[in-house]
Amino acid sequence: MNTKTTNVLLVGVGGQGTILASKILTEGLLSFGYDVKMSEIHGMAQRGGSVSTHVRYGEKVYSPVICRGEADVVVAFEKMEALRWLPYLSAGGRLIVNNHEIFPMPVILGQAEYPREIEKYLSASAPGTLVVEAAKTADELGNPRVMNMVLLGAVVKTLGLDGRDWGGTLRSCVPPGAVEINERAFAAGKTLLPG
Amino acid sequence: MKVILTGNEAVARGAWEAGCHVAAAYPGTPSTEILENLGRFPEVSSEWSPNEKVALEVASGASIAGARALCAMKHVGLNVAADPFFTMSYIGVNGGLVVVTADDPGLSSSQNEQDNRWYALHAKVPMLEPSDSQECLDFTRAAFDISERFDTPVLLRLTTRICHSKSVVETEERVESPVREYGRNPAKNAMLPAFARQKHYIVEKRLEDLREFGESSPFNSVTMADGAEIGVIASGVGYQYAREALGDGANFLKIGFSWPLPRRRIREFASKVKTLWVVEENDPFIETEIRAMGISCFGKDVLPVVDELTPAIVARAVLGKEPAPGREGEVPPPNRPPLLCPGCPHRGLFFPLSKKKDVIVTGDIGCYGLGSMPPLNVGETTICMGAGFSAAIGFEKANEKAGRNRKVFGILGDSTFFHSGITGLIDAVVNKSRSVFVIMDNRITAMTGQQENPGSGRTLSGEETVALDIPKICGACGVKDDNIHVVDPYDLKASAEAVDRAWAAEETSVIVTTRPCALLKNVQKERAGMKCFVDEERCVLCGACLKLGCPAISKRDGRIVIDQEACNGCGLCVQVCPKSAVGKKGES
Numbered sequence: 001m002n003t004k005t006t007n008v009l010l011v012g013v014g015g016q017g018t019i020l021a022s023k024i025l026t027e028g029l030l031s032f033g034y035d036v037k038m039s040e041i042h043g044m045a046q047r048g049g050s051v052s053t054h055v056r057y058g059e060k061v062y063s064p065v066i067c068r069g070e071a072d073v074v075v076a077f078e079k080m081e082a083l084r085w086l087p088y089l090s091a092g093g094r095l096i097v098n099n100h101e102i103f104p105m106p107v108i109l110g111q112a113e114y115p116r117e118i119e120k121y122l123s124a125s126a127p128g129t130l131v132v133e134a135a136k137t138a139d140e141l142g143n144p145r146v147m148n149m150v151l152l153g154a155v156v157k158t159l160g161l162d163g164r165d166w167g168g169t170l171r172s173c174v175p176p177g178a179v180e181i182n183e184r185a186f187a188a189g190k191t192l193l194p195g
Numbered sequence: 196m197k198v199i200l201t202g203n204e205a206v207a208r209g210a211w212e213a214g215c216h217v218a219a220a221y222p223g224t225p226s227t228e229i230l231e232n233l234g235r236f237p238e239v240s241s242e243w244s245p246n247e248k249v250a251l252e253v254a255s256g257a258s259i260a261g262a263r264a265l266c267a268m269k270h271v272g273l274n275v276a277a278d279p280f281f282t283m284s285y286i287g288v289n290g291g292l293v294v295v296t297a298d299d300p301g302l303s304s305s306q307n308e309q310d311n312r313w314y315a316l317h318a319k320v321p322m323l324e325p326s327d328s329q330e331c332l333d334f335t336r337a338a339f340d341i342s343e344r345f346d347t348p349v350l351l352r353l354t355t356r357i358c359h360s361k362s363v364v365e366t367e368e369r370v371e372s373p374v375r376e377y378g379r380n381p382a383k384n385a386m387l388p389a390f391a392r393q394k395h396y397i398v399e400k401r402l403e404d405l406r407e408f409g410e411s412s413p414f415n416s417v418t419m420a421d422g423a424e425i426g427v428i429a430s431g432v433g434y435q436y437a438r439e440a441l442g443d444g445a446n447f448l449k450i451g452f453s454w455p456l457p458r459r460r461i462r463e464f465a466s467k468v469k470t471l472w473v474v475e476e477n478d479p480f481i482e483t484e485i486r487a488m489g490i491s492c493f494g495k496d497v498l499p500v501v502d503e504l505t506p507a508i509v510a511r512a513v514l515g516k517e518p519a520p521g522r523e524g525e526v527p528p529p530n531r532p533p534l535l536c537p538g539c540p541h542r543g544l545f546f547p548l549s550k551k552k553d554v555i556v557t558g559d560i561g562c563y564g565l566g567s568m569p570p571l572n573v574g575e576t577t578i579c580m581g582a583g584f585s586a587a588i589g590f591e592k593a594n595e596k597a598g599r600n601r602k603v604f605g606i607l608g609d610s611t612f613f614h615s616g617i618t619g620l621i622d623a624v625v626n627k628s629r630s631v632f633v634i635m636d637n638r639i640t641a642m643t644g645q646q647e648n649p650g651s652g653r654t655l656s657g658e659e660t661v662a663l664d665i666p667k668i669c670g671a672c673g674v675k676d677d678n679i680h681v682v683d684p685y686d687l688k689a690s691a692e693a694v695d696r697a698w699a700a701e702e703t704s705v706i707v708t709t710r711p712c713a714l715l716k717n718v719q720k721e722r723a724g725m726k727c728f729v730d731e732e733r734c735v736l737c738g739a740c741l742k743l744g745c746p747a748i749s750k751r752d753g754r755i756v757i758d759q760e761a762c763n764g765c766g767l768c769v770q771v772c773p774k775s776a777v778g779k780k781g782e783s
Contacts, residue, residue, distance in 0.1 A: 013531065026361055030199045037327075038199075039360040041303045047565065047642075048746055049533035063439035064327075064360035064432070067507040069519025083528045090519075103749045104531035108741060109570055110750070112529035144760055 005058035007066045008155065011085045012077025013102045014051050017148030020173065022053040024152060028169040029057045032161070039064035050081060075155050077134075077148065078102050079118045086125065095126045096154050098147065100135040130154070132192045138185060146185035153189020162190050200364045202357040205328040206295060207232035208364070209335030210265045214372030215239050216290065217257035219250035221614065222643040223269030224304035225358035226297035230267055231646070234655045238369065243640075243647055243655045246580070246614040247272035251279045251294065258283075258292035258348075259384050261375035263339050267295040270311045271579065275615070277314070280348070282386050284318045285394040287346035289375050291339030294320075297353045300476040301503040304642075306560065306577060308501065310478040315350045315454035319398050321405045322350040322454035323414060326434045328362040330451060334414065339372075345401055345408070352453070354476060356432040356503065406455040414451030415460060419467070420444065425513065426468025428461065428481060428492075433474040433504055440510035445472075456484050465490045472513055476504050535565050537747035538722070538763030540710030541635050542566075543684030545573045546743060546767065547691035551698065553600060555590055559583030559607035559616075562642045563635050566606075570744045574606065581615030583607035587630045588623050602698050603630040609665060610640040610648040617668065623703045624673035631697040632674075632705045635684075636665050637712040645714065669705045678704035685710055687770045713763050724781035725764025729755050733776035740768040740777065 008025070012018045022038055029036045040053040054066045066088060074089045075096040076082030082097045089095055097119065106112035115121075123129045134150040141150075149170075156162050166186065174182045200208065206229050210218065218241040220230040234241040244250035247268040254266035268276060273296045280294060296314065299305040315322035321341055323334040331353070338349040382390050409415065425445040429437045434449050448464040450456070465471050465485075473482040473494040482494035497512045498504065507518040535542055545566040548556065558564055558574035559582060567574035576586055587605030594601055607616045612634050620632055640646040647653045652662030666679050678700055680693035690708070697704040711718050734755055740748050747761035748768060757768070757777075769777045 014533065026199050030197070030363060035363060036199055037360060037362045039356060041355070041359065047533040047536060047562065048531075050531040061362075062435045063506045064356060064362065064435065065505060067505050067518065080528045080531075084531075103746075103751075104529055105534050105569065105744060105746065106529045106532075108746065108749045109744075110738075110741075111569070115528055 005056050005061055006159065007071045007073075007090075008055040008159070009066055009071040009074045009085060009088050010053040010055065010077070010155075011074065011081045012051055013081065014047055014049050016077045017145065018051055018053050018077055021148040021152040022055055024166070024169055024173045025055055025155065027173060028161075028164070028166050029055075031169060032164055035059060035061045037061045037064040050084060052085065073155060073158055075151055077151060080104070080115060082122055083115060083118055086122065089126055093126070094158055095122060095129040096151070096158060097122060097129060097131045098134040098151055099131050100147070130193060134189065134192070137188050137192065141181060141185055141188065143181055146181055149182045149185035150189035150192070153186040154192050157190045157193045196366050198364055198366060199361050200328045200332075201228065201359055201361050202325065202328050202331040202353055203228035203359070204232050205331035205364050206267070206335045206351070206353070207236075208366055209332035210293065211236045211239060212332070212367055212369050213291070213336040213339040214263055214370050215265050215339070216262035216374060217254060217264040218242070218266070219244045219253040219264075220267040221245070221247045221250055221272060222640050222646040223272050223297070224643055225299060225355040226267045226269045226272070226295065226353070227643045227646065228358070229295060230655065233265070241655050245649055247276040248278060251276040251283070254292060254294075255279055255283050255286075258288045258290045259286065259377070260289065261377045262290040263372055264290060265293045265295065267297070269305065270296055270298040270309050271305065271307065272296075273311055273314055275580065280314070281318045283348045284320050285386055285391055285398055286384055288342050288348060289377060291342035292348040293335065293338045293342060293351055294348050295351045295353065297355070297358050298477070299355050301355065303355050306579065308477060310480060311350075312352055312453065312480040313478070315352070319402050320348050320350050320454075321345065321409075321452070322352055324352045324430045324451055324453040325357060326431050326449070326451070327357070328360070328364045331357065332364055332366065334451065337414070345405055347401060347405075350454075352431070354431055360432075402455060406458070409452045409455055409457045410459055412452040412457070415457050416449050416451075417460070417464060418447045418449070420446055424469035426464060426471045427474055427513070428464065428471065428485070429474040430481060431476060433476050436504050436506045436509050437474045439506040441513060445513075450481060453481065456481060458484075458488060461485060462488065462490065465492070474498065474504070474509055532568055533565060534568060534746055535562065535744065536713055537745050537758075537761045538713035538765040540637055540684045540708060540713065540765075542571070542743060542745065543687060543710070543765070543767055544633065544635065544682070544690050544694070544706070544708050545571045546771075547687060547694050548604065549573050551694060553602060554698070555594070555601050555603045557583050557587040557590055557603065557605045559611050561608040561611055563606055563608055568744075570742050580611055581607070581619055583611070584616045584619030584632055585622060587632070588619065588626065588628045591628055591630045604633055605630060606633045606635065608641070609634060609636040609638060609650045612665060613649045613663070617672065620669065620672050620674070620705070628703050629701055630703065631700070632703065634665055634669075634705065634707045636707055636709055639712050639715060641712045641714065645712065665707050666705075669707070674703055674705050678702055680704070680706045682706065682708055683710060684708040685765050685767065687767060713765070719763070722763045725779065726759050726762045726781060727757050727764055727766060727768050727777050727779045728759075729757055730776045730778055733774050735774055735776070737773065739771050739773055743767050743771060
């Protein structure tokens, strides 16, 4: 087993399903025998605020939080949040960005402008940035809410863990009636990445 | 069995394993999930209490009667429960009594950053401080034994990172612990002055016994590293950060039994290292004791008191290592502050109130605190639970003295009303306040993630129960029927009329809004098909709808767009549109 700790940062907007995605990720990593720590913030920030979930795994993990410049993978459920959390990406890290915009209140009120050409900037700053159409894929599958599973599929692939058995974990974490669509979304997410 | 649990889940599991019989709490981030999880174990009688003081008194009564009891709260909750907490230190326990305080360094969801470790010192009770989920489970189990062995409540101190971080935990099965015998014993349990005076001697002696016990507690442990000269004394998540940052390059004295502190072990550890560092979040609690012992160390002179620590902060302080520069964005993106949800019923009262000139709005703790953000900007004070009402009374008195002609509106929610708003309303009536007291009744404790309260009609375990009637309570507190305005906040006209009438009243008046929280499952189901939409031919882009501050409404590419996924068809935008350009479908 790789002894180095791997750091995955999931960021987005409260209500986007980052918590369920990180739950499946951590439960799966535990089942593969890793030491795992996960940290997230509940409460007020969840009301449409900027949210982040830190997942760290390896042989032995101490800190539950990831520091700036240390995330091996950052997955942004919302485009502008990718910009906010970019300083957390490590030098050789991989950024995955959902091509999806949610306007914050200052933008809705016209007090600020939603940043333009985010993808261009991110790709220049973090070579290898993957912009994925998770929202569109989830829509095509028939339920916009499974966007989080599409992104989870992409993360698992990026981590090189797509060959592992995630089925049992996924089934235990979502309601019985929603298993099938979540499985399809998870599988679709894995195909959004090259290779 | 190996599982991955949050600290809160692990505390609940540990209490269950320890044979806990009774648990009580008032919800508060980051502590809420402890009772939510305990409520799933049928062996534990768990309840949401109206406030933390009641919760601790329920747990105290259970303990005196011989049951193992736990009470959980956020840090500021212990201020509310401080009264029973200090006296239970004198009374001690029969069945084990564990008090959990969940502090919030970094203020992720709190009004202050107080360090509740001082409560252990102040109330002279032992304190345990876990640093991960396994320790949350182990320390909770041990806390019941320590409580019974030393006849004292035990304070279990968590922080947000401990509560809401997950790590791997080895669980065990429940060990049944029969409810102990109870016999009448006023000298122990009735703290009349004569008895309490005697008890104080016992408390002082107990503290010395506990200090001796802490010297050999396995929760305080030393890890020496070959050739390392640095020594670190750390507790809580600070220990994990220090281990992460310093690895095997430092010696550690990890403090888990953190009051009373093990002075001999500290002195011995300090004598073996060249430089000594104390890594703890917020106040210099351990450091103060170490310095008082005459031992020199680095602590809050180089580490911050404010906010959370991180491994990078520890590495910079101890090793002088500059944090990774990361990759700065060229332009920092706009802020994304938390906000009132689409369809939030609070908006329907805040909107007409935001139009009112010459008003002062004293706010409170809950989602409605978000009304003070743009564009509504309603609310100017937030102190603590209940102060939305009581501070209004004082504000009115000061306004009178200053000759300011401004009507005061005090605002709080249903759960806050039951918690400590009722007493403020009684004060208002009895002392003839002419202010307006608004209860935004959404039938649930919303901000913390929808916990039942005395107005919900259900208990923590989901059982049906009485749903208290807020207008009737206001009437019973002495507010005249004519001055109690009950409105549906989705009806802007009715809300505005209620605000106007209350504004003009010369006596204490009350407004109660009656829409349940838009996030409630049954509400979401009921309203699933209800959506508002824009008729672009009529829309003149005046932006009146944007002034509601609804996150579902935005202007994109020169058009007003309503996000159909987020919208719940509350219809406020339909009512504010001057051109009748917003329609609504799926009306029930």
